[in-house]
Amino acid sequence: MTRDEALKSIQERFPNDMIEFFDKSPKRVFIEIKPEAIVPVARHIFRDLGARFNIASGVDTRTHIEILYHFTMEDINLLITVRVKLNQDNPEIDSLAPSFHGANWIEREIHELLGVNFKGHPDLRRLLLPEQWPQGVYPLRRDYEEWDKAAVRNRGV
Amino acid sequence: MPKTVVPIGPYHPLQEEPEFFTLTVDGETVVDADVRLGYNHRGIEKLSERKTFDQGVFVVERICGICSTSHPFAYVQAVEDVFPMEVPERAKYIRTIIGEGERIHSHLLWLGLAGHFLGYNTVYMWAWKLREEILDAMEILSGNRNNYAMFKPGGVRRDIKAEDIPVAVKKIDSIVPTLEMLKKAVVDDPVLHCRTKGVGILTKEDAISYCAVGPIARASGVARDVRKNCPYAAYDRVEWNMIVTENGDVFDKAVIRVLETFESIKIMKSCLLNLPGGEIDAKITSVPVGEGIGHAEAPRGEVFHYVRSDGTNRPARHKVRAPTFMNLPTFKATVVGATLSDATIILAAIDPCYCCTERLAVRDKKGKKLYSGAELLRLSQEKTRMMREETAVK
Numbered sequence: 001m002t003r004d005e006a007l008k009s010i011q012e013r014f015p016n017d018m019i020e021f022f023d024k025s026p027k028r029v030f031i032e033i034k035p036e037a038i039v040p041v042a043r044h045i046f047r048d049l050g051a052r053f054n055i056a057s058g059v060d061t062r063t064h065i066e067i068l069y070h071f072t073m074e075d076i077n078l079l080i081t082v083r084v085k086l087n088q089d090n091p092e093i094d095s096l097a098p099s100f101h102g103a104n105w106i107e108r109e110i111h112e113l114l115g116v117n118f119k120g121h122p123d124l125r126r127l128l129l130p131e132q133w134p135q136g137v138y139p140l141r142r143d144y145e146e147w148d149k150a151a152v153r154n155r156g157v
Numbered sequence: 158m159p160k161t162v163v164p165i166g167p168y169h170p171l172q173e174e175p176e177f178f179t180l181t182v183d184g185e186t187v188v189d190a191d192v193r194l195g196y197n198h199r200g201i202e203k204l205s206e207r208k209t210f211d212q213g214v215f216v217v218e219r220i221c222g223i224c225s226t227s228h229p230f231a232y233v234q235a236v237e238d239v240f241p242m243e244v245p246e247r248a249k250y251i252r253t254i255i256g257e258g259e260r261i262h263s264h265l266l267w268l269g270l271a272g273h274f275l276g277y278n279t280v281y282m283w284a285w286k287l288r289e290e291i292l293d294a295m296e297i298l299s300g301n302r303n304n305y306a307m308f309k310p311g312g313v314r315r316d317i318k319a320e321d322i323p324v325a326v327k328k329i330d331s332i333v334p335t336l337e338m339l340k341k342a343v344v345d346d347p348v349l350h351c352r353t354k355g356v357g358i359l360t361k362e363d364a365i366s367y368c369a370v371g372p373i374a375r376a377s378g379v380a381r382d383v384r385k386n387c388p389y390a391a392y393d394r395v396e397w398n399m400i401v402t403e404n405g406d407v408f409d410k411a412v413i414r415v416l417e418t419f420e421s422i423k424i425m426k427s428c429l430l431n432l433p434g435g436e437i438d439a440k441i442t443s444v445p446v447g448e449g450i451g452h453a454e455a456p457r458g459e460v461f462h463y464v465r466s467d468g469t470n471r472p473a474r475h476k477v478r479a480p481t482f483m484n485l486p487t488f489k490a491t492v493v494g495a496t497l498s499d500a501t502i503i504l505a506a507i508d509p510c511y512c513c514t515e516r517l518a519v520r521d522k523k524g525k526k527l528y529s530g531a532e533l534l535r536l537s538q539e540k541t542r543m544m545r546e547e548t549a550v551k
Contacts, residue, residue, distance in 0.1 A: 025241050027387065028450060052381065053368045054452070055483075057463045057476035068463065070450065074386035079450055102368025105486055106478075128195045131543070132536065139203065 003076050006049050010080075014041055020083075028079050035084040038069070039094045045071045045080060046100055053102045054079075058110040060142045065091040065114055086116065095121035113140040160188065163497065167196045173270075176509070185496045190489045205475040210236050210310050210444055213472065217462075218304055220477065223266060226259045227455030228477065229308040231462040234389060234451030236310040239444055239466050245436040246391075248312035250428045253391040255299060255307050256453070257425040261329075262291040263456035264414040264421070267508045268343070271411060274505045275352055283339050287332045294328040297321050312438030322429050329422055336422075340415050353407040357491040357503030360405060367487045370480050371458020372413045373507060377405035383454040395427045407506040414508075443470070455480055457508050481509045 007029060011018065017037035022030040033041055045051045054070040064085040071080045086093060095118035096103035107118045108127040115138040118124060126133070138144060160183050167175040175196035181189035201220055205213050213236075217228040230252065237244065244252075265288040272280025292302040298317055299305040307313050343349060359369065364377035374381045378401060384392040385399045400416045402409040446468040452461045458480030465474040484507045492503050 025238075028238065028241075030448075052365075054459070054461050055463075055476070055478040057474070057478075059465060059474045070461070070463070072387065072452075074381060077387045079387070079452075081450070100368065101363075101366045101486060101490075102483060105482060126195070128198060130195060130536065130540065132539070 001049070001073075001076065003078055006073060006076065006078065006080075009049065010041070010044065013044060017041065027077055028081070030081045030083060032083040032085070035086055035093050038082070038084055039096065039099065041082060042069060042071075042096050043099050045082070049073060050075075051080065053096075053100060056103070056106050056110065058114040058116060058140065060088075060114060060140060062088075062142050064088055065116060067093065067110065067116065069096070091116040092119060093117075094119050097121050097123075112138070114138055115141065165500075167193075174509075178504070180492070180497065180500060182497055185498075187492050187495055187497060187500055190492050190500075192485060192488065202475055202477055205477075206472060209470045210466075210472065213475065214308055214310070215306065217477065218306065218308075220479070222303065223263050224259055224455045224457065224460075225304045226255050226308070227453055227460045228462070228479075230256055230390075230453040230455075231451040231460040232464070232475075233308050233310045234453060235449045235462040235464040236444060236451070236466075236472075238449030238451055239447045239464060240441075241449070242311070242439065242441070244312050244439050246433045247316075247435045248437045248439075249391045250394075250432050251313045251317055251437065252308065253395075254317070254425055254428045254432075255295075255305055256390065257421040257428070258291060258295045258298070259305075260421045260456045261418050261425070262288045262295070264418045265291065267414055267456075268339075268411065271502065271505055274502050275349070277349065280339065280342065283335065283342075287335055287339070290328050290332045294325045297325045297328065309438070310444070311441040312436070314438075316437050317429075317432065322432070326426060326429055329426060333419075333422065336415075336418060340419075343411060343415055349411075350408065353411065353502065355404075356407045356499050357495055357506060358404065358406045359487055359491050363487065363490045364405065367490065368483050369458070369487050370483050371454065371456070372410055372417065373458065373484045373487060375399070375401045376409040376413050378403045383452050383459050387452065389453060391428055392424070395424050395431075397424050407502055410506040444468075457481060458484060481507070485509055 010031065011021065014033065014037060017034045018031065019034065020032040024030055046053055051071040051073045054072055056067055056069045059066040065088055067084050067086065069082040071082070073080065084093060093116065095107055097107055098120055105127055107121055108124060110116050111118055111124055112126050112129050160181050163180045163182055165178040165180060166172055167177040177193040177196070179191045180187050201216060205216050208216055214229045214232060217232045218225050220228045265284045269281040269284035272278065272284065295305065296302050298321060299307050299315065307315060359373065359377045361378045364374045364379045369377070370381065380399060380401045382399045397420045400413050400420065402413055444466045446466055448463070448465045450463050452459050460480060461478040463476040464472045467473040488504055488507060492500050495503060
């Protein structure tokens with residue numbers, strides 16, 4: 001499969017879900033889609049195009065919570081990034097973990113660090129933060145503030 | 158028979174780094190496994206947002222103590238991808254040399270540890286003795302045994318002197334005969350065969366579904382290597398082979414690493430002997446608005462960095478993904494059904510690197526640590542008490 005065929009197949013299969021298509025360089029493509037379409041789009045790229053899921057990265061842009069899903073098509077050296085923009089107040093998106101195992105841990109990480117709710121995730125426990133960490137405090141949000149004033153007071157040995 | 162829970166960690170003599178594994182066993186057989194991360198958080202991603210692009214290289218260099226160059230390698234490529242721009246040819250070769258030297262010593266380190274875990278300490282001694290020669294060669298080339306500080310966005314920081322090249326090549330050549338002997342010792346040893354063949358098999362389907370990277374994927378027959386698939390630096394300018402095996406067991410994972418060491422020696426020597434002249438730095442002054450992705454093949458698999466720039470001298474977001482983050486979940490797929498005695502070597506075959514996998518610490522807005530030493534001690538004691546209650550270990 002060539003680069004053009006791969007990109008055309010995504011565009012033709014999901015014409016109504018595309019918001020923006022940015023062909024950045026020969027090796028990098030950024031596609032913004034509607035959040036509702038993430039599962040079919042990701043499945044198409046992962047299964048039909050045979051791409052590898054690199055990782056997802058979450059970004060708080062102050063107006064939205066953005067999640068970028070990075071896929072590599074190894075045989076044609078192309079990195080496809082699927083971008084979704086979620087509502088800041090109640091960020092929610094369907095989970096990719098039931099489709100492939102590789103998305104399991106990173107969704108747990110984004111869930112605890114950015115407060116995104118992944119609907120249908122089999123196991124949304126904490127991954128990195130301790131159990132004592134309070135609910136609803138997300139360290140990678142832009143409005144993150146320290147929550148334990150006593151700990152700050154006692155800081156410095 | 159009632160099921161028993163065997164907790165391993167967070168601090169355990171068999172693990173060089175803290176991580177908490179809960180193995181549920183039925184008799185001798187492992188029936189379920191769970192991993193608890195979070196004992197090694199340092200907040201690199203958050204910290205990097207407060208460092209300039211130039212300083213960020215030094216921060217990411219300290220993510221991992223063994224593969225200290227793979228993170229800068231991916232990071233500088235991510236920053237360069239924001240433009241996108243090309244670096245000078247000589248810098249590409251120097252980057253390749255440093256990256257491969259690191260792969261050789263990291264694979265030898267793993268081989269030694271694997272031998273040690275199996276109770277085969279001869280392999281351990283030999284492998285670490287060879288590693289010493291490579292560290293010496295790296296010191297000749299870069300000035301440091303580890304944490305080379307050679308990379309910067311746009312090129313490399315220091316040049317390799319022409320008079321140092323023959324000395325380094327001689328050092329590298331000196332390990333080849335012993336490494337050949339070690340290879341035969343590993344590949345032909347009947348004890349190692351019994352202990353590792355057919356143990357902890359990761360099937361090809363699982364390797365794809367877990368998105369495994371590096372030697373773990375290649376041992377399961379998935380031909381996946383960033384250096385070959387998405388060539389960067391000078392990897393498309395030298396001759397080398399990607400090693401792929403089919404079985405996915407611990408033995409194949411060991412063989413892959415031994416054979417890859419030979420390939421790395423080949424790449425490193427060929428780059429050193431054909432080092433082109435010219436500039437080593439493209440001298441970038443500012444980074445434009447945009448986003449960039451950089452990935453590089455670390456000894457343990459693909460390192461992935463995502464950088465978003467808002468036009469200032471610091472990244473607005475910097476995401477780091479280490480290879481163990483993708484490879485460690487495969488532990489669950491490989492260990493279930495194995496015996497408890499095999500669990501440690503199955504885990505070791507992943508070559509896990511926890512300090513890479515976790516990059517987060519509790520820090521306040523000004524970047525100060527939120528917890529004092531006493532506070533952390535209290536938290537850790539509380540945690541131990543909780544774990545005791547959970548796992549009912551008295």
